[in-house]
Amino acid sequence: MSRFEQFKHSYAYDPKYKTRVAYFSMEFAIDQPLKIYSGGLGFLAGSHMRSAYELRQNFIGIGVLWKYGYYDQIRKGNQEMDVLFQEKIYNFLEDTNIKFTIEVDGHPVWVTAKYLAPEVFNTVPMFFLTTDLPENDYLSQSISHKLYDADANAKVAQYILLGIGGAKLLDELEYNADIYHMNEAHALPSAFYLYSKYNSVEEVKKRLVFTTHTPEEAGNEKHEITLLDKMGYFCGKPLEEVRKVTGITGDMFAHSLAALRFSKIANGVSALHGEVSRQMWAKYDNICPIVSITNAQNARYWKDYQLYEAMEKGENERLITRKKYLKEKLFETVADQTGKVLDPNALTIVWARRFAAYKRADLITKDKERFERILASTERPIQIIWSGKPYPMDYGAVSIFNSLVHLAKKYKNLAVLVGYELKLSRKLKQGADIWLNNPRVPREASGTSGMTASMNGAINFSTNDGWIPEFASGENAFVIPRPDMSKPVHDQDNQDMNSLLEMLEETIIPMYYDKPEEWLRYMKNSMRDVLPFFDSGRMAQQYYEKVYNY
Numbered sequence: 001m002s003r004f005e006q007f008k009h010s011y012a013y014d015p016k017y018k019t020r021v022a023y024f025s026m027e028f029a030i031d032q033p034l035k036i037y038s039g040g041l042g043f044l045a046g047s048h049m050r051s052a053y054e055l056r057q058n059f060i061g062i063g064v065l066w067k068y069g070y071y072d073q074i075r076k077g078n079q080e081m082d083v084l085f086q087e088k089i090y091n092f093l094e095d096t097n098i099k100f101t102i103e104v105d106g107h108p109v110w111v112t113a114k115y116l117a118p119e120v121f122n123t124v125p126m127f128f129l130t131t132d133l134p135e136n137d138y139l140s141q142s143i144s145h146k147l148y149d150a151d152a153n154a155k156v157a158q159y160i161l162l163g164i165g166g167a168k169l170l171d172e173l174e175y176n177a178d179i180y181h182m183n184e185a186h187a188l189p190s191a192f193y194l195y196s197k198y199n200s201v202e203e204v205k206k207r208l209v210f211t212t213h214t215p216e217e218a219g220n221e222k223h224e225i226t227l228l229d230k231m232g233y234f235c236g237k238p239l240e241e242v243r244k245v246t247g248i249t250g251d252m253f254a255h256s257l258a259a260l261r262f263s264k265i266a267n268g269v270s271a272l273h274g275e276v277s278r279q280m281w282a283k284y285d286n287i288c289p290i291v292s293i294t295n296a297q298n299a300r301y302w303k304d305y306q307l308y309e310a311m312e313k314g315e316n317e318r319l320i321t322r323k324k325y326l327k328e329k330l331f332e333t334v335a336d337q338t339g340k341v342l343d344p345n346a347l348t349i350v351w352a353r354r355f356a357a358y359k360r361a362d363l364i365t366k367d368k369e370r371f372e373r374i375l376a377s378t379e380r381p382i383q384i385i386w387s388g389k390p391y392p393m394d395y396g397a398v399s400i401f402n403s404l405v406h407l408a409k410k411y412k413n414l415a416v417l418v419g420y421e422l423k424l425s426r427k428l429k430q431g432a433d434i435w436l437n438n439p440r441v442p443r444e445a446s447g448t449s450g451m452t453a454s455m456n457g458a459i460n461f462s463t464n465d466g467w468i469p470e471f472a473s474g475e476n477a478f479v480i481p482r483p484d485m486s487k488p489v490h491d492q493d494n495q496d497m498n499s500l501l502e503m504l505e506e507t508i509i510p511m512y513y514d515k516p517e518e519w520l521r522y523m524k525n526s527m528r529d530v531l532p533f534f535d536s537g538r539m540a541q542q543y544y545e546k547v548y549n550y
Contacts, residue, residue: 002174007096007125009058010118016541017057019548022177023048024062024166024187026158027070027147031121032423035069035088036128038147038389039354040448041213043425044269044536045183047298047448048543049123051536054300057124057544060175062166062187064158065093065114065128070147073389073418079338079409080402081418083392085146092120093128098172099135102165103232104157109143110135111165127173129165150393156223156231163189164235179548182210182263185221185255191262192235192242201245201262205288209547210263212256212290213445215276220256228253247286260287265550267543269295269446270467276442291546294467295446296539299531303455304430311524320520323433323457330431333424334385338408338415346381346413347512350432350458352420355390355397358443362400364436364504365407366497374505375411380513382504387417387428425449432458434478434508438500440492441465441482454530459522461508463496471534476525478503 027042028034030049037043045061052059068085076082093114101108110133116126131143142149143157167190170177180190194204214220225248228234234242243249246258260266260281265288268274274292281287304326310319324344331342342348351361364384365371374382386404390397401416408414417424429435435453437444437460447466454460460477462468472479480503483495511519532538 003098004173004175007115007117007127007173009056009125011056013058014056017055017059017544019058019178019544020176021057021059021179021181021548022062022166022170022175023059023181023183024162024190025183026064026162026186028061028063028126029422030116030123030126032421033092034090034116034121035421036063036066036147037421038070038391040446041184043297043422044295044446044448046123047296047301047536048540049126050121050298050301051540052124053118053122054298055537055540057540059124061124061126062162062169063126063128064144064147064162065090065130065132066147067130067132067145070389071392073420075418079405081390081398081405090114092116096127098169099133100168100172102160102168103236104140104143104160105153105231107140109140109161111161111168113169127166127169129161129169131161148391152223152227153231156228156233159186160189160231160233163187163191164193164232166190167193178207180208181543181548182208182259184211184213185259188255188259188262189233189235191259192233192237195245196235196237204262205264208263209550210259210266210288211269211293212259212266212277213269213273214256215268215273215280215442215445217280220254222252222254224251225253226251257281257284260284260290263288265547266290267547268292270470272442272466272469273445293539293542293546294470294534295448295451296534296536297448297451297455299455299535299537302426302429302452303531304457307457308527311527316520319457319524323523326430326456327433330385330427333427334415334417337417340408340412340415342383342413342415343381346383347433347509348431349382349384349434349436349461350387350428350453351384351436351438352387352417352425352428353437353449354420355388355401356394357396357400359439360493360496361386361388362404363438363493363497364500365404366493367501370501370505374501374509375413380509381413382509383413383415385415385417385428385432387420387424389420425452426456429453429456429458432456433512434459434461437462437468438480438496439463439465440489440496441485451530451534454526454534457523457527459519459526461500461503467534471529473525473529476522476529478508
């Protein structure tokens with residue numbers, strides 16, 4: 001009997017999903033109490049774990065137990081955001097009593113794993129690695145302290161922990177995975193662990209698959225190959241051999257490129273992203289096929305059942321009343337955090353996701369005169385709420401966040417919230433009339449927040465990027481037309497801003513206030529059209545059909 005027996009699934013596997021899969025991810029957003037995620041990558045991974053459980057798949061998750069999470073987003077005295085690293089306590093996780101060492105920077109580092117049982121949050125069995133052990137010195141303990149540590153050496157050590165530590169854990173568990181699924185290239189050291197184990201690239205390729213989420217080459221991580229070698233990233237294999245098996249000859253090691261050469265198949269996370277990825281990597285040789293499996297979110301966890309019940313029964317008044325109630329619940333949080341008392345009858349626009357420059361949180365504010373005119377209307381009032389957690393060391397994104405905080409101080413109908421995690425994310429989606437998403441095309445690989453917004457009666461207002469081309473019908477969302485992509489970025493931003501404000505003034509605000517029946521129709525279409533295709537059950541099934549059984 002393997003050691004995995006004590007941690008096994010709580011169900012008999014559906015025969016369609018008998019291939020044994022281990023899914024590696026740096027972050028998982030599973031439920032509010034388990035704060036080991038930063039943004040969309042984690043939200044996607046969490047939904048996958050829930051849907052794999054619902055479909056009775058032969059599947060487990062491997063992650064890292066971040067002692068301080070990503071960070072807790074709090075406020076300074078002037079309302080600007082501040083960063084708190086607070087130790088997290090998880091009594092619902094169990095000890096596996098498995099301990100082993102991995103080599104990091106020439107030193108042995110002790111690793112153990114905590115176990116999340118399926119019944120806690122309705123997921124497949126999950127294991128979270130930690131080096132926070134008394135056997136380790138402080139530097140080794142700190143590898144599993146902060147998600148996406150800013151220090152390059154620490155970041156590489158984290159990849160080694162996830163990749164080599166995760167693969168080694170599977171051996172300790174005697175869990176003979178048929179497939180090692182890397183959600184992004186963070187777990188790539190697992191490929192070198194497998195290569196050391198089998199001494200064959202072909203044997204590695206049989207087992208390794210890769211999901212890429214980054215739609216431009218510059219955004220895919222690179223590190224100095226000598227640093228990776230020194231840190232133990234290549235699992236003891238000499239550099240000469242690493243160069244030979246990866247085909248990477250320069251000083252900089254491209255993680256995604258190596259992942260595409262070590263995997264039997266890879267996927268982009270929307271139809272558009274699949275196309276972009278194939279074009280982007282076409283100039284390189286020995287790349288595995290890249291298919292597309294559009295990201296999705298777990299409807300059982302995210303959707304508001306009362307909204308759907310009212311819609312399905314044709315009870316329009318009940319649907320409207322429920323949406324208004326959900327807005328009021330969100331506005332309680334807004335009032336608590338900001339002292340702003342918002343109006344549940346007013347058109348409410350929400351922009352909420354991880355803060356990053358390309359997502360352009362402040363785009364709607366850029367034409368000051370127009371923006372102020374829209375805000376000043378008492379006849380057709382609008383309210384805007386922003387929320388999201390920038391990477392703490394991304395000073396540009398933090399600056400945009402803080403500039404919005406100061407802007408909101410001037411207007412009673414603007415608010416900026418802190419603490420964007422699962423609980424607040426759900427409230428924002430339930431309380432939004434419009435879910436605003438305006439990244440630069442084609443920078444958004446998928447953009448799953450809009451899916452869960454639709455599941456809660458919000459209407460998407462988005463640039464035509466990520467999942468939107470597969471969803472928008474002309475009667476379920478408002479889509480900003482693509483700018484002239486041949487123009488400089490600044491001109492594209494201006495074109496998008498003008499299109500956004502024009503659509504807001506001429507289409508969205510008049511529809512909300514003058515054509516409530518039309519608004520309700522769009523809202524219902526949005527709720528209907530997002531399911532079942534954008535439920536992660538479809539996604540989890542497609543991974544077996546298109547990737548694992550390839």
